Amino acid sequence: MNSVLQNASRIIVKVGSSLVTDEGRGLDHTAIARWAAQIAALRALGKDVVLVSSGAIAEGMLRLGFGKRPTDIHELQACAACGQMGLAQIYETSFSAHGVKTAQVLLTHADLADRERYLNARSTLTTLLRLNVVPIINENDTVVTDEIKFGDNDTLGALVANLIEADALVILTDQPGLYSSDPRKDPNAQLIEQAQAGDVALEAMAGGAGSSIGRGGMLTKVLAAKRAARSGAHTVIAWGREPDVLTRLAGGESIGTQLLAATGRLTARRQWMVDHLHTTGEVVIDAGAALKLTKEGKSLLPIGVLAVNGEFGRGQVITCVDEAGKPLARGLTNYASSEVRRIMRHSSTEIERILGFVEGPELVHRDNMVLL
Numbered sequence: 321m322n323s324v325l326q327n328a329s330r331i332i333v334k335v336g337s338s339l340v341t342d343e344g345r346g347l348d349h350t351a352i353a354r355w356a357a358q359i360a361a362l363r364a365l366g367k368d369v370v371l372v373s374s375g376a377i378a379e380g381m382l383r384l385g386f387g388k389r390p391t392d393i394h395e396l397q398a399c400a401a402c403g404q405m406g407l408a409q410i411y412e413t414s415f416s417a418h419g420v421k422t423a424q425v426l427l428t429h430a431d432l433a434d435r436e437r438y439l440n441a442r443s444t445l446t447t448l449l450r451l452n453v454v455p456i457i458n459e460n461d462t463v464v465t466d467e468i469k470f471g472d473n474d475t476l477g478a479l480v481a482n483l484i485e486a487d488a489l490v491i492l493t494d495q496p497g498l499y500s501s502d503p504r505k506d507p508n509a510q511l512i513e514q515a516q517a518g519d520v521a522l523e524a525m526a527g528g529a530g531s532s533i534g535r536g537g538m539l540t541k542v543l544a545a546k547r548a549a550r551s552g553a554h555t556v557i558a559w560g561r562e563p564d565v566l567t568r569l570a571g572g573e574s575i576g577t578q579l580l581a582a583t584g585r586l587t588a589r590r591q592w593m594v595d596h597l598h599t600t601g602e603v604v605i606d607a608g609a610a611l612k613l614t615k616e617g618k619s620l621l622p623i624g625v626l627a628v629n630g631e632f633g634r635g636q637v638i639t640c641v642d643e644a645g646k647p648l649a650r651g652l653t654n655y656a657s658s659e660v661r662r663i664m665r666h667s668s669t670e671i672e673r674i675l676g677f678v679e680g681p682e683l684v685h686r687d688n689m690v691l692l
């Protein structure tokens with residue numbers, strides 16, 4: 321059995337609080353240095369890697385002298401803000417030892433629920449990857465309260481996998497993988513080596529957090545795999561201290577639990593675009609643009625647009641129709657309807673002069689479009 325990481329070119333790696341902070345004893349420099357070395361090696365192989373790291377609250381508790389996890393939400397937020405400094409510092413140092421640049425990205429649920437912010441987060445992350453930077457993501461705990469939190473970084477990791485269409489999500493934790501029941505409680509628990517992501521039987525096997533440091537336990541990991549699979553990403557759950565775990569997985573070795581996505585990445589994206597999004601407006605495109613889209617696989621540029629019907633904002637889904645009104649494609653627009661009315665029929669080099677800013681030379685980028 322080969323690892324699902326073998327052919328993955330874009331990978332999200334999530335590390336849990338107990339690993340990062342050595343069960344709350346303090347940032348584990350050695351473990352972090354090892355993951356940084358492995359991620360640098362993956363980058364050298366041409367793979368895009370995004371790290372989702374927990375541990376801010378656990379590290380902040382230590383720095384602020386809390387013996388046990390505070391119950392007051394604002395104290396927790398203070399811990400997160402304080403601990404995040406430690407995370408940023410140690411990742412920056414560990415990656416720079418390999419000549420790899422890092423960037424801190426703190427996200428909230430609202431950022432990914434809002435179409436425009438979703439698109440901005442996506443563009444920023446993909447730009448960072450193009451610039452050879454490893455983005456290090458955590459939830460922006462300072463500005464969110466319990467009701468609107470992701471609550472656990474397993475979910476955040478899956479949402480980031482959806483956001484930038486990763487091929488795989490690797491969840492590193494303090495157990496060798498998903499077991500048939502919690503191995504801390506059941507000595508006969510068996511390691512599940514492979515299963516389909518989304519199989520409900522897995523949810524019954526997975527229990528809550530085993531330590532006072534971790535939050536989600538195995539259940540949030542199993543649910544994260546289900547979510548990641550929606551955009552075609554496979555999930556691996558493995559022990560974070562397994563020597564060379566990431567590079568061995570990328571080399572094809574099967575380690576831990578592999579939860580397979582049923583549909584491929586492109587099929588999943590196409591399905592999502594076709595089924596789940598309401599289109600809020602349309603643009604009528606000329607014959608030349610229609611040909612570029614349908615026959616040459618190109619993006620839609622403002623110059624090919626003849627008219628705009630309806631009102632829409634940046635990041636919403638629009639339909640591209642030909643002059644006879646036939647729908648040709650659907651996709652996420654980089655510009656709002658009011659802006660498109662001003663830049664249509666113009667070359668992309670004129671966008672900045674007309675609008676005073678540029679979101680991109682394309683009106684709808686090819687990666688954000690499906691042909692109908």
Ligand SMILES: Nc1ncnc2c1ncn2[C@@H]1O[C@H](COP(=O)(O)OP(=O)(O)O)[C@@H](O)[C@H]1O
Pocket residue numbers: 335336337338339492493494495497498499500501502503504525526527528529530531533534535536537538539
């Ligand atoms: N079926 C299961 N298989 C493995 N671990 C399980 C299972 N059910 C519950 N757990 C518990 O989940 C814990 C990992 O989750 P958590 O503590 O949230 O870690 P992390 O900080 O890595 O997210 C394990 O230590 C284990 O005790």
Ligand SMILES: N[C@@H](CCC(=O)OP(=O)(O)O)C(=O)O
Pocket residue numbers: 335336337338373374375376377378400458459461471472473474533534535536537
């Ligand atoms: N944003 C929080 C994440 C908490 C969390 O999800 O922890 P875990 O279950 O260990 O991944 C922090 O950095 O402490």
